[in-house]
Amino acid sequence: xxxxxxxxxxxxxxxxxxxxxxxxxxAPLRGWLGPDEVGRTVAVLLARWPRPPxxxxxxxxxxxxxxxxxxxxxGPIVPDPPPRPQWRWPVAPWTDLAALSHAxxxxxxxxxxxxxxxxxxxxxxxxxxxxxxxxxTASRSGVPRLLETPGPRLxxxxxxxxxxxxxxxxxxxxxxxYVRGRSPHTLAAEHAGRAMVLRLDLEGFFGHxxxxxxxxxxxxxxxxxxxxxxxxxxxxTATPAHVLRHAPAGEPHAWEPRRRxxxxxxxxxxxxxxxxxxAVANLLAHRLDRRLAGLSTAVGARYGRYADDLVFSGELxxxxxxxxxxxxxxxEGFRARTDKTRVMPSHHRQRVTGLVVNARPAAPRAxxxxxxxxxxxxxxxxxxxxxxxxxxAFRDHLLGRISWVAAGSPNREARLRALxxxxxxxxxxxxxxxxxxxxxLLVRQPRDxxxxxxxxxxxxxx
Numbered sequence: 093x094x095x096x097x098x099x100x101x102x103x104x105x106x107x108x109x110x111x112x113x114x115x116x117x118x119a120p121l122r123g124w125l126g127p128d129e130v131g132r133t134v135a136v137l138l139a140r141w142p143r144p145p146x147x148x149x150x151x152x153x154x155x156x157x158x159x160x161x162x163x164x165x166x167g168p169i170v171p172d173p174p175p176r177p178q179w180r181w182p183v184a185p186w187t188d189l190a191a192l193s194h195a196x197x198x199x200x201x202x203x204x205x206x207x208x209x210x211x212x213x214x215x216x217x218x219x220x221x222x223x224x225x226x227x228x229t230a231s232r233s234g235v236p237r238l239l240e241t242p243g244p245r246l247x248x249x250x251x252x253x254x255x256x257x258x259x260x261x262x263x264x265x266x267x268x269x270y271v272r273g274r275s276p277h278t279l280a281a282e283h284a285g286r287a288m289v290l291r292l293d294l295e296g297f298f299g300h301x302x303x304x305x306x307x308x309x310x311x312x313x314x315x316x317x318x319x320x321x322x323x324x325x326x327x328x329t330a331t332p333a334h335v336l337r338h339a340p341a342g343e344p345h346a347w348e349p350r351r352r353x354x355x356x357x358x359x360x361x362x363x364x365x366x367x368x369x370x371a372v373a374n375l376l377a378h379r380l381d382r383r384l385a386g387l388s389t390a391v392g393a394r395y396g397r398y399a400d401d402l403v404f405s406g407e408l409x410x411x412x413x414x415x416x417x418x419x420x421x422x423x424e425g426f427r428a429r430t431d432k433t434r435v436m437p438s439h440h441r442q443r444v445t446g447l448v449v450n451a452r453p454a455a456p457r458a459x460x461x462x463x464x465x466x467x468x469x470x471x472x473x474x475x476x477x478x479x480x481x482x483x484x485a486f487r488d489h490l491l492g493r494i495s496w497v498a499a500g501s502p503n504r505e506a507r508l509r510a511l512x513x514x515x516x517x518x519x520x521x522x523x524x525x526x527x528x529x530x531x532x533l534l535v536r537q538p539r540d541x542x543x544x545x546x547x548x549x550x551x552x553x554x
Contacts, residue, residue, distance in 0.1 A: 094129070095121040097153040097160070104137055105152075109144040136160060179314035184256035192319055195256070196249055206246055207325025214330035214358075224363060226335050233432075234343030235350050240329060240363035249326055250368040257323065258371040261313060264381035269399035270370035276445035277499050279396045279403065280453035286394070286405035289442045289449065292417055293432040296353055297400035298369050300426050301376050303328040303360030309376055324360075327368050331357040352427075370399065380424040387416060398445050402428075410435050455497040460504060463497050466490075467511035475515055487517060 095118075103117045114134045124130055136159050145152045177187055186192040193203045206223065208214075213222060223246045231237045242250060263271055268279035283289055294300070303324050310320035336358060342350045362369040381397060388395035391413060393406035402421075404413060418428040436442040438450060447453045467490065470478045479486045494512060498505035 094125075094160070095123040097157040098149065100133065101149050101153045101156060105144060105149065109138075109141075111138060114138070132163060133160065136163070174316070177314045177316060181261050181313055183260045183313050183315075185314075186319055187316065189318055189322060192322060196252060198249075203322060206249060207322045209321065209325055211330060211360075214332050216332065218332070218334050222332065224329055224365075226331065228338065228340055230340065233349070233429075234346035235353060236340040236342050237364070238331065238335070238339070238353075238357060239365045240331070241365040242363070242367075246326070247367060250366055253323060253326060254368045254371055257310070257313070258368060258375065261309075261375055263374045264378045264385070266381040266385050266396050267374045267377065267398075268396055269401075270374060276398060276447060277453055279398050280444045280447040280449050282394055282396050283403055283405040283442075283444050284449040284452050286442075286449075287438050288405065288408045288410065289434075289436040289444065290404040290408055290410055290413060291434040291436070291444065292402040292414065293429045294400040294402065294421060295349060295427045295429045296356060297426070298362040298364045298373055299353060299356035301328075301362040301369075301373050302425075305376055305425065306362075306372060309372075327362070327366070327372055328360040329363045329366075330360050333358075373399070377424075377426075380421065380426060383420050383424070384417060387413075387420065401445065403444050453500055455499075460497050463493050464508060464511060467508060467515070471511060471514040471516075475517060 099121060100118060103121060104114055107113055107117055111134055114137060115130055118133060119127070119130050137156070140155070140159060141152075177185065179185060184195065186195055189200065189203065193200055196203070198206070216222065223243050224240045225243070226241075227239045229237045229239060241247075268274040268276070306327055307317075307320045307324035310323050311317060313320075315323065336354055339350070339354060362372055377397070381395075384397075384402065385395050388404055388406075391406075391409060393404045393408055393413070396403050402417065404417075414430075414433055418430065421428045442449050443456075444453075446455070448456055466478060470490070475486055475490075483489045490512060494505070494508045498508055
């Protein structure tokens with residue numbers, strides 16, 4: 093029940109007739125529903141009596157009661173509880189920052205350090221506080237490339253997010269790169285034996301994915317804004333100024349792409365080197381894939397994408413299609429590299445993801461011949477003599493190359509594996525090879541002052 097009008101009038105007239113003074117005297121009265129009701133009563137008093145009333149208190153109280161009775165009584169404004177998250181996909185249901193920190197086994201201050209919500213690390217000087225190891229490399233396009241590899245702890249956090257969140261969001265069927273069950277061979281198979289193949293590249297695929305776009309994807313998944321922002325902070329980084337200052341000059345013709353690259357790296361972006369970046373880029377390219385798949389259907393073509401490679405095949409209206417794809421990519425936040433567009437008719441060699449697809453997907457003949465020669469030389473001179481690039485697991489390296497070159501060709505696989513089986517892997521890398529004619533003698537480390545000579549080749553020497 094509200095305070096009685098005569099008590100309100102008595103307290104009101106017991107001091108200066110000003111808004112703050114009136115509110116201070118009326119607030120202690122019992123019966124108010126909240127400070128808002130006190131404020132409304134003071135407003136009614138000042139509106140009806142701009143100066144202190146001169147009538148009898150009983151008359152003022154009666155008139156005030158009539159004025160207040162015409163106003164509905166409202167209690168204090170209580171904010172509505174936050175809406176329950178609507179999970180669009182079966183992602184981990186982290187509803188607040190405390191749940192996220194607990195799931196990642198982090199303290200709140202550690203979550204802020206890794207997510208860097210204020211962007212402090214991008215301004216911090218070079219030192220151990222940074223979470224990424226960064227290295228500039230050259231590329232065939234003439235534009236320098238920055239490899240940003242997260243430290244072990246951040247990398248483990250990213251892998252957890254990949255398992256519990258990213259892996260549970262579906263990618264478009266046109267995406268073949270970094271998707272379980274798909275590979276360069278699955279993309280090449282879709283475009284084999286076609287009249288025309290059109291291939292376009294996207295410039296700076298990871299760099300075009302900003303932190304805001306990642307946070308938007310996570311909000312779409314159902315995460316509250318604060319949780320989505322923290323998760324996005326774990327997946328993106330902003331390259332510090334001292335790293336950007338040491339960017340290689342690159343080729344003169346690539347000055348403009350280099351400038352665009354540095355602009356993107358200065359802001360939050362997907363790092364090239366994080367285990368989660370390919371999956372995030374695939375998910376954020378879903379709308380691009382959907383639009384390009386619809387465009388290809390409209391012109392009777394096939395469409396597929398492997399990371400930043402866009403591939404179309406069929407009876408293509410090449411020039412109009414390339415222009416429309418470039419426009420769609422720009423609308424979706426990407427940029428097509430027009431200088432790397434390739435039009436490949438059937439009477440030329442058609443290559444998709446490194447495979448020739450004129451008839452069926454196959455590695456180029458030159459690549460097969462080079463591998464066959466390498467396996468033959470390994471069998472003749474020993475594998476260590478042929479490991480000129482110093483692969484730490486040369487045997488696994490050769491098996492991987494055999495799987496790649498022989499995919500889809502049983503005859504090639506049989507020949508290459510037969511050559512591989514002739515290699516003698518008993519020769520250890522700690523031995524020193526001495527060439528004797530076409531054979532090899534290995535000199536083991538001295539044992540008791542005596543050097544052991546062991547043959548490693550088609551014929552042992554006494």
